[in-house]
Amino acid sequence: MCLQFTKRLEKLIFKEKICSDVYHIKYTFPESLNYKAGQYLGIQINPIYRRVYSIFRAKGGVVEFLIDTSPGGLASQYFESASIGSENLIIGPYGNFFLRQNQKRIKVLVATGTGVVPFLNWLESDQTILEKYKFLILFGARKLEDELVYRFLPRARNISIVHCITREDKPQSYNENYPNCIFFKGRVTDYIEQLDFKECDDVEFYACGSAHTVEDVKQKIREKFNQETIVEDYG
Template sequence: MNAVTFTSSLLSKTHFSNNTFELRYRCPKEFSFIPGQFVTMTFEGNMVRAYSIVAKEEDVLVLLVNTNPGGVASKYFDKVQVGSEINIKGPYGIFTLRQTLLKKVFVATSTGVAPFIPMANSLASSKQELSFSLYFGERYLSDDYVSSVYLKPVLNDPRFKYFRCITRETPENLKPFLKSGQNPLTREGRVTKVVFEEESNFTDTEFYLCGSKDMIIDVKTKLLQKGATKIFIEKYG
């Protein structure tokens, strides 16, 4: 779809965890996107920021925003209330699924998980013979809005593995979950560690990385050392 511009009002704002919000905006019914694409918004007249599209349901656009960076957009989203209007443009971007039957591994921190939600949902509905995994870094077990809100139907797909990589939970809280062999699979530590404990075939796998600069540099460097060549990146900060 060619990019379009529309003025949109905020329909709902839900706080998940650690300054992460789901925002639902009204959008034209005919608006469509390819999983992995983003829209842009303009703040204070000329400050443009990008937001990956989580979903488009009928005439509603779903975005995930983290306000920890603290700049102009973060300040706006911290305060924004239902009914506020903003200009949205899109869709844009080429961070989309390669049309191959190779295994796909998604690695995300914070709202970097946003593009992987529609990607995982589209792979689940495609019935293609390929496996796909998501590694998502979270601090606490209770931060896991991704599996409970967005990926519930995909969790039962035998081709999909969802590793929630938990960094701050106490060992006692974590222990019962570490044993489970079913999605969501719980692991202790950062995605930068867990990916390399779980994955073994680096040459015939596509790796998609999204989120903070530090995570991307770290994971990409290790992937290259392991011989990976199919690495696709969307850097947020």
């Protein structure tokens, strides 16, 4: 029988720092839990403090997250110091940040930092969408070392990746390290400014990340393409 909702103690079984402040975290998880790509789970940090995290992967009795500890609040501090074997109440899934499977063939996915997690989850969990749609991922970070897209989707067909990097020039080794990706010096909103589509009706925009980035992206897309963006706001 498939579970629709979980609320139980799960064990931290893997923790690895993958870039400046981002940890790849894995917990045990009910194998039978039914969730939809793009949803998130609550992790109880202490009896009165809970934060939510987008599901990166969930299969084979394991759920994975990418957790940015740079916000520096209680949850960030918790994950900085949490040890393997720690137990936390995991609750959910929640949310409706789903890929709209409609006639719009080009999906523009805009994210900064761990805002890319629900997009990775969509793209990894359903191969059929890669046949139906073309994806353009605009990923924003200060430095390339904080890259979170190509490392997980290196050879995916129908996915183009643009790295919008604010605090670093294009390194000489870029094309070798990130074949078929585009380096752009600037913010994701600067890249959107120069985007051009022959047929805008064929394009759908999504954005995920911190509140101010999501707001800026929505605003820019409204001005430039007169379209609404489907968003998930991390606060």
